[in-house]
Amino acid sequence: MKTDRIEISGVRCVGIHGVLESEKLKPQEFAVDVSLIGDLSRAALSDDLNDTLDYSVAADLIKSVIGGKHCDLLETLAGNIANNLKTLVLSKSVLINEIVVKVTKLNPPISQAASVSCEVCQSVKRDVYLSLGSNLFDRLGYLRNACRMLPDVVDISSIYSTVPQGENTDLQGPYLNCALKLVTSILPYDLLKICQEIEFKSNRQRLYKNSARTLDIDILIYGLVTSDDPVLTLPHPRIKDRPFVLEPLSEVAGEAVMAKLGLPSSSDLGASDEKKQAQSDGLSQKKRNGVKKLGKLIL
Numbered sequence: 001m002k003t004d005r006i007e008i009s010g011v012r013c014v015g016i017h018g019v020l021e022s023e024k025l026k027p028q029e030f031a032v033d034v035s036l037i038g039d040l041s042r043a044a045l046s047d048d049l050n051d052t053l054d055y056s057v058a059a060d061l062i063k064s065v066i067g068g069k070h071c072d073l074l075e076t077l078a079g080n081i082a083n084n085l086k087t088l089v090l091s092k093s094v095l096i097n098e099i100v101v102k103v104t105k106l107n108p109p110i111s112q113a114a115s116v117s118c119e120v121c122q123s124v125k126r127d128v129y130l131s132l133g134s135n136l137f138d139r140l141g142y143l144r145n146a147c148r149m150l151p152d153v154v155d156i157s158s159i160y161s162t163v164p165q166g167e168n169t170d171l172q173g174p175y176l177n178c179a180l181k182l183v184t185s186i187l188p189y190d191l192l193k194i195c196q197e198i199e200f201k202s203n204r205q206r207l208y209k210n211s212a213r214t215l216d217i218d219i220l221i222y223g224l225v226t227s228d229d230p231v232l233t234l235p236h237p238r239i240k241d242r243p244f245v246l247e248p249l250s251e252v253a254g255e256a257v258m259a260k261l262g263l264p265s266s267s268d269l270g271a272s273d274e275k276k277q278a279q280s281d282g283l284s285q286k287k288r289n290g291v292k293k294l295g296k297l298i299l
Contacts, residue, residue, distance in 0.1 A: 001190055002095075004040035006052070009033045011059050012106075015066040017077055020109055024070060031104040032062050032081065036089070038096035038124075039187050042227070053094050061088060074118035078103040082122045089124050093226045097124045097185040123185040125152075126223030129253055130182065130195070131236075131245045133216045135164060135175040142202050142215045143178055144299055149198050150217075152184035157248035159297050163290035164212075165242075172212045178297060179220070179248035188222050192232050195219065220249060221261070235261060243291045 011034075014027040036053060043052035061084050071077040082101045089096045102119040110116075130150070134142040140159070147156055157179040164172040184191070195217040202215035220236045227234040239245055240263060250258055258264065 002039035002041070002187055003037055004044075006036040006040070006055060006096075007034070008036075008055050008058055008062075011062045013063045013066045015068070015077075017066075017071045017074070018105075018109070019072045023109065029106045030066050030077075031106055032066065033102040033104075034058065034062065034081075034085065035098075035100040036085070036096045037098040037100070038094070039189070040095070042095070051094065053089065053092060053096065058085060058088065061085065074103050074105060074116065075120065078118050078120040079122075082120055086122060086124050090126065090223060093224060095187055095225065097187055098122070099124060125183050125185045126225070127221075127257070128152075128182040128184055128191065128219065128223065129221040129249055129257075130180045131177065131216075131218045131220050131249065132180065133162075133175045133177045133244070134214055135173050136212050136214045139176040140297075143176055144297060145202065146198050146215055146217060147178075147180065147297065147299055149201075150180065150182065151186060151194065152182045153180050154183050155181040155252045156297055156299075157251040159294045160244060160248055161292045161294055162244035165244075165290070175244065176294075177244045177248055179245070179252050181252040188219065188225065188227070188232055188234065191222075192219060218245075220245065221253070221257070239263060247291050247293070 011032040012029060013032075014029050016024060016027050017030070018024065018028065036058075040052060062081055065081045065084055066077070069080075071080065078101045081103065082099050085099050085101070089099070098121065100119065100121045102117055104115050104117040106115050108116045132143050132146055134140075143159070147153060160177045162175045162177050164175060186194070199215050199217055204213055204215050205211070218236055219232065219234070220239055222234050225234050236245075239249065239261075246264065250264070
């Protein structure tokens with residue numbers, strides 16, 4: 001688990017916050033310290049601002065919250081700052097998965113303390129989509145066990161029976177495929193390791209390209225994060241070419257997510273007009289016929 005950090009310390013600004021009536025009228029000075037924790041290795045290699053979070057933007061956001069809507073409690077104020085920073089992080093392709101915000105009231109209206117602080121910690125969770133497949137031995141059992149072992153699963157698609165595609169697949173039996181939705185703060189490479197460990201426990205063997213397998217788990221989409229790393233390319237570069245991925249993915253992702261990625265939605269995939277279908281997803285009818293929806297997976 002990566003614990004790289006961006007530290008923004010001592011952001012000072014005035015705001016009207018506090019429980020006392022005098023604090024609801026008179027501006028006070030606050031100091032804010034923020035830690036943004038995650039995986040910053042891509043920015044360390046690229047030296048590109050697009051691969052990290054612009055701390056000047058974050059500082060401006062902090063000041064806008066302090067100078068904005070009144071809060072009685074420091075806890076609420078710190079939480080508001082964390083929520084706004086989380087929204088900023090989720091709009092970027094930056095691997096921050098934890099935010100720590102400390103708000104200090106520098107001159108509190110009490111004689112017993114020189115300052116009062118509150119610190120909150122929030123995890124950053126993203127919608128993540130996985131594709132699962134199996135065409136050896138107890139196919140349904142392997143899929144069921146994987147769904148039980150994977151963390152933070154919130155939705156599972158129907159099971160689809162699919163014809164093997166690609167070279168070296170002529171003598172293979174059909175696959176069972178499904179897609180999962182996770183809502184997780186686990187970083188992509190940590191999640192990849194978890195997927196590979198589950199594959200290993202399922203006796204997955206990589207004998208040759210497109211070889212039959214007991215279990216295959218692919219990370220398809222990880223929030224708005226993009227990556228051209230060949231070890232983990234995000235979004236998965238071959239989603240559009242794989243009807244056995246598109247059909248179950250459209251079930252759990254929904255039309256808004258599919259449209260954002262330029263992918264056909266479930267309504268597009270289910271269209272009866274073959275010409276419209278071919279235009280919407282770029283797949284031949286022959287490929288579409290290799291995918292058959294079965295039923296829901298019972299865990």
